[in-house]
Amino acid sequence: MRMDAHTSRKGGVDMDIIVILLIALVVIAVIGALFAFARTRQRSGSVLAAPEARQQKGSS
Amino acid sequence: MTDQINLVRASEVGKLPVVTIDGGEDAAEIKDVVYDASRHHLVGFTLNKRGWFRGTMKETLATENVAGIGPDAVMIESDACLNAADSAPEQLDRTGENYSVIGVPVVSSGGAALGTVVDVVIETGPDPKAVGYEVDNDGNRIFVPTSAQMGLSGDNLVVPAEADEFVRNDLAGFGAAVSSFRDLLAGRGDARGATS
Known part of the structure; x- marks a missing residue:
């Protein structure tokens, strides 16, 4: 009986650690995704033509 | 007649930091390069903030306020060279009407x-x-x-x-x-x- 209790308690502790690690990994992954998204958005620059070019379309 | 000219791709300028000459600080980062396609002159740049969670800045940078465009940075005299939204050049202020030429x-x-x-x-x-x-x-x-x-x-x-x-x-x-x-x-x- 004592062995069973010890095993059960030890197994419970292991599960707690695994759950905590999994939660930590999920949190880190979410934060990483947010950073990646922010950097992707910020670097989405382009080369823009000013509206005057559109107004003179076909004028030449 | 064939003078030596320095050429750079606009996409390369679009990743450069904007550095102040008086303080040496990174004031912003170039986002969009805006040019007048009929006259071909560079109008200016829209800007991104510096830092991790950086977004688009309301300020813009007119070409007249640029001290130099180098291979690694766009130089300006000071932070005052950045144009507030209400004082930006007309063509820069209408970024919603400007259109990208990439893919045309x-x-x-x-x-x-x-x-x-x-x-x-x-x-x-x-x-x-x-x-x-x-x-x-x-x-x-x-x-x-x-x-x-x-x-x-x-x-x-x-x-x-x-x-x-x-x-x-x-x-x-x-x-x-x-x-x-x-x-x-x-x-x-x-x-x-x-x-x-």
Whole structure:
């Protein structure tokens, strides 16, 4: 009986650690995704033509 | 007549930090490069904030306030050179109406499809301007010079047939081609937008 209790308690502790690690990994992954998204958005620059070019379309 | 000119791709400028000369600080980061496609001169830049969670800044940077465009940074005198939203040049302020030229099909006036625009070549210096387009032609990158005769919209970029002979496959040779093309237009008295 004592062995069973010890095993059960030890197994419970292991599960707690695994759950905590999994939660930590999920949190880190979410934060990483947010950073990646922010950097992707910020670097989405382009080369823009000013509206005057559109107004003179076909004028030449 | 073929002066040495410094050329850079607009996409490369779009990743550069904006550095103040008086303080040496990173004031911003270039986001969009805005140019007048009819006159070809560079209007300015829209900006991103510096830092991890950085977004678009309300301030913009007009070309007149740029001290220099280098390979690693765009230099300005101080933070005061950044234009507030209400004092920005008109063409920069209307970024919602500006349109991206990346991906626009290129057609010569002779009716030949030359590919799609993948980048714009900018001449740096005291009067920065767009001098050509980098075009993806079935996997081959070619450089086509701008000209006063060109028509541009969000649908098509039309280049004169005369530009065909000045198309180059490398940016280094394109500098000389731009100068030669200008000479050709000036010789014909056809450089309408070149003097503006």
